[in-house]
Amino acid sequence: MWTIREEDISDIAVGASILGSGGGGNSYHVELQLRELLREGGRVEVIPLASLGDDDLGCGISGMGAPTVGIEKLPRGDEMWQAARALEEHLGKKFKFLIIGEVGGGNALEPCVAAAHGGLPLVDADPMGRAFPELQMDTFMIYGVRPWPFALADAQGNAVVFGPVLDPKTAERLGRAATVAMGGTSSLALPVLTGREAKDFAIVGTLTLSRRIGASVRLAREAKDDIVEAIRRVVPAEELFFGKIVDVERRVVAGFNRGRVHMEGLGSCASSDLVVDIQNEYLLAWRDGEAICTVPDIISLLEEETGLPVGTESLAYGQRLRVVGIPAAEKLKTKTALRVIGPRAFGYDLDFRPLPGRIPEVL
Amino acid sequence: MWTIREEDISDIAVGASILGSGGGGNSYHVELQLRELLREGGRVEVIPLASLGDDDLGCGISGMGAPTVGIEKLPRGDEMWQAARALEEHLGKKFKFLIIGEVGGGNALEPCVAAAHGGLPLVDADPMGRAFPELQMDTFMIYGVRPWPFALADAQGNAVVFGPVLDPKTAERLGRAATVAMGGTSSLALPVLTGREAKDFAIVGTLTLSRRIGASVRLAREAKDDIVEAIRRVVPAEELFFGKIVDVERRVVAGFNRGRVHMEGLGSCASSDLVVDIQNEYLLAWRDGEAICTVPDIISLLEEETGLPVGTESLAYGQRLRVVGIPAAEKLKTKTALRVIGPRAFGYDLDFRPLPGRIPEVL
Numbered sequence: 001m002w003t004i005r006e007e008d009i010s011d012i013a014v015g016a017s018i019l020g021s022g023g024g025g026n027s028y029h030v031e032l033q034l035r036e037l038l039r040e041g042g043r044v045e046v047i048p049l050a051s052l053g054d055d056d057l058g059c060g061i062s063g064m065g066a067p068t069v070g071i072e073k074l075p076r077g078d079e080m081w082q083a084a085r086a087l088e089e090h091l092g093k094k095f096k097f098l099i100i101g102e103v104g105g106g107n108a109l110e111p112c113v114a115a116a117h118g119g120l121p122l123v124d125a126d127p128m129g130r131a132f133p134e135l136q137m138d139t140f141m142i143y144g145v146r147p148w149p150f151a152l153a154d155a156q157g158n159a160v161v162f163g164p165v166l167d168p169k170t171a172e173r174l175g176r177a178a179t180v181a182m183g184g185t186s187s188l189a190l191p192v193l194t195g196r197e198a199k200d201f202a203i204v205g206t207l208t209l210s211r212r213i214g215a216s217v218r219l220a221r222e223a224k225d226d227i228v229e230a231i232r233r234v235v236p237a238e239e240l241f242f243g244k245i246v247d248v249e250r251r252v253v254a255g256f257n258r259g260r261v262h263m264e265g266l267g268s269c270a271s272s273d274l275v276v277d278i279q280n281e282y283l284l285a286w287r288d289g290e291a292i293c294t295v296p297d298i299i300s301l302l303e304e305e306t307g308l309p310v311g312t313e314s315l316a317y318g319q320r321l322r323v324v325g326i327p328a329a330e331k332l333k334t335k336t337a338l339r340v341i342g343p344r345a346f347g348y349d350l351d352f353r354p355l356p357g358r359i360p361e362v363l
Numbered sequence: 364m365w366t367i368r369e370e371d372i373s374d375i376a377v378g379a380s381i382l383g384s385g386g387g388g389n390s391y392h393v394e395l396q397l398r399e400l401l402r403e404g405g406r407v408e409v410i411p412l413a414s415l416g417d418d419d420l421g422c423g424i425s426g427m428g429a430p431t432v433g434i435e436k437l438p439r440g441d442e443m444w445q446a447a448r449a450l451e452e453h454l455g456k457k458f459k460f461l462i463i464g465e466v467g468g469g470n471a472l473e474p475c476v477a478a479a480h481g482g483l484p485l486v487d488a489d490p491m492g493r494a495f496p497e498l499q500m501d502t503f504m505i506y507g508v509r510p511w512p513f514a515l516a517d518a519q520g521n522a523v524v525f526g527p528v529l530d531p532k533t534a535e536r537l538g539r540a541a542t543v544a545m546g547g548t549s550s551l552a553l554p555v556l557t558g559r560e561a562k563d564f565a566i567v568g569t570l571t572l573s574r575r576i577g578a579s580v581r582l583a584r585e586a587k588d589d590i591v592e593a594i595r596r597v598v599p600a601e602e603l604f605f606g607k608i609v610d611v612e613r614r615v616v617a618g619f620n621r622g623r624v625h626m627e628g629l630g631s632c633a634s635s636d637l638v639v640d641i642q643n644e645y646l647l648a649w650r651d652g653e654a655i656c657t658v659p660d661i662i663s664l665l666e667e668e669t670g671l672p673v674g675t676e677s678l679a680y681g682q683r684l685r686v687v688g689i690p691a692a693e694k695l696k697t698k699t700a701l702r703v704i705g706p707r708a709f710g711y712d713l714d715f716r717p718l719p720g721r722i723p724e725v726l
Contacts, residue, residue: 090453090524092455156529156533157527157529158525158527158528158529158533158537159525159526159527159528160523160524160525160526160537160541161453161523161524161525162521162522162523162524163522163523164520164521164522165521165522166519166520166521170519170521173544174521174523174541174544174545176544177540177541177543177544178523178537178540178541178544180540181536181537181539181540181541182537
């Protein structure tokens with residue numbers, strides 16, 4: 001068990017943005033919110049996955065929608081807890097824990113805010129180990145946790161409880177439509193699950209992992225050490241490319257950011273180009289037309305000058321970036337999982353080509 | 364109290380289609396479903412509005428979505444009851460009654476099917492006395508019944524419970540988005556209300572009124588009497604136009620049918636033309652450019668040959684039609700109501716111009 005301290009916030013934000021494969025949303029506003037909550041005496045207890053009782057009831061929480069919308073459409077602050085509370089009221093039961101829905105970007109910190117609002121412990125785990133664009137793309141849905149009831153809430157105080165729903169893809173379709181009607185982003189409480197299910201299917205220790213990556217990057221920035229090396233001290237990481245953005249195609253389509261970013265190589269990559277495909281997250285990286293990093297492996301784009309990760313919502317012409325690949329968690333690489341989150345699930349006629357290495361489990 | 368008999372079904376369908384101002388959806392499939400249910404021993408008890416206890420709890424039920432979609436996307440049969448049941452489960456309470464959400468077209472009969480499925484009495488009343496395109500456009504919403512929780516269900520077995528929601532227009536926006544995601548039509552349970560609220564705000568006796576209009580039209584058709592005269596025996600009705608459709612503009616937009624129908628005059632109307640504007644329902648009729656029937660008054664288009672009403676989903680080039688205007692129920696004509704359902708609420712720079720006469724209350 002540990003408690004989130006003010007100085008942890010930016011470390012978690014940086015680490016989760018590196019793990020987020022460009023997704024999970026910008027963390028700026030939620031960092032401010034969480035800092036203020038802690039200063040006002042709010043408390044976020046982070047408990048180990050293994051500490052859950054088999055029959056404890058909890059739910060996953062995350063944001064839904066297009067990251068570019070999230071920059072301008074500010075959260076109220078309590079909507080994620082309101083989504084969880086809508087489920088509690090619907091079920092007539094109280095939750096004993098909350099669990100991060102995806103550990104990427106701002107979506108790693110918003111559950112901390114929700115945990116403080118709800119006075120509930122936050123489990124040190126998540127079902128992605130990164131961010132994914134669609135609701136059915138997590139280990140809870142992949143390995144058969146029931147997708148309903150689930151709830152959405154927005155910054156205006158509206159809430160919607162879904163269920164029964166046929167299957168996770170239907171949940172995604174209905175939830176996405178409501179998210180678009182809520183203005184392009186919403187807070188999602190999904191799934192309702194037992195401690196047993198969380199322990200069986202979640203990826204362990206990913207909040208701690210985010211904090212450690214962030215701290216390592218912070219120390220390296222202070223010491224002017226190499227950032228990729230700093231990441232590699234915590235997780236396997238491969239530098240895939242170094243270059244400059246020459247074009248960004250990015251649209252808001254049906255509640256997603258979709259598009260691609262084009263880069264021209266610099267330094268040792270000078271004669272190469274790189275294209276990264278986007279659906280909220282960085283999905284595939286193509287170097288000179290060849291896929292060199294494929295979903296579910298993580299693609300992280302780091303600003304050359306600051307060493308900080310750049311989310312899909314913040315891409316801009318002229319940015320000089322280091323492109324880093326990080327292997328996905330093992331639970332994302334099974335045949336069952338790849339049917340939902342492999343390249344083919346995103347419409348590519350391509351098999352997953354795993355990066356070497358194994359991401360550590362923080363028990 | 365009366366019980367719906369097999370021979371009532373087509374009378375109700377015809378009467379409700381005449382009252383529906385072209386909306387409420389085609390009744391063909393639901394007539395078959397209800398007939399089958401009654402033959403299998405199903406029972407629909409219709410109870411007077413006045414018989415409700417003040418504290419009895421019930422809910423409104425109707426279909427949501429574009430009538431043209433409803434022709435091809437067949438109902439499963441129990442989804443309207445499932446929508447009501449989703450609310451019962453959400454509230455942890457049982458309903459004592461169901462009430463028709465809009466008495467137009469198929470939407471007058473689907474609640475009968477739901478009542479049979481749920482074993483609940485159906486109140487002889489509704490909050491429109493016709494059909495309207497949007498959820499906030501009924502006397503319950505207009506006069507302040509709380510719009511949430513409300514539920515949608517679809518033919519695949521999916522259900523969604525909404526609430527809290529800010530206001531009825533937000534309910535409409537969120538519900539419409541879910542309806543589109545459900546394929547363009549859905550079953551709606553809204554609002555949850557007490558017997559007191561139903562008695563205070565509903566328009567009384569509209570199921571009986573539909574049956575009487577339908578029966579009168581049936582008798583006139585058998586006797587080859589005048590159809591408009593037959594309608595007039597039950598409600599005030601004015602023949603506004605007689606002509607032939609020369610153009611139908613009709614699109615499915617955001618879960619609605621929108622468009623207009625153009626007619627050229629025949630007989631005594633030979634030198635005139637008529638345009639009727641559509642949003643699921645017939646909203647305004649313009650004769651030679653002048654508004655001669657304005658929402659909330661009812662516009663009914665009757666086939667010259669059969670005397671049967673034609674819904675907005677069934678309009679076709681060349682149809683020869685008699686256009687009939689019927690005054691709206693008094694509760695729709697207050698200042699408060701006209702702000703929600705008058706011409707200006709639909710974007711017209713035009714005041715409501717009431718037809719003469721007063722629709723009877725069937726107590």
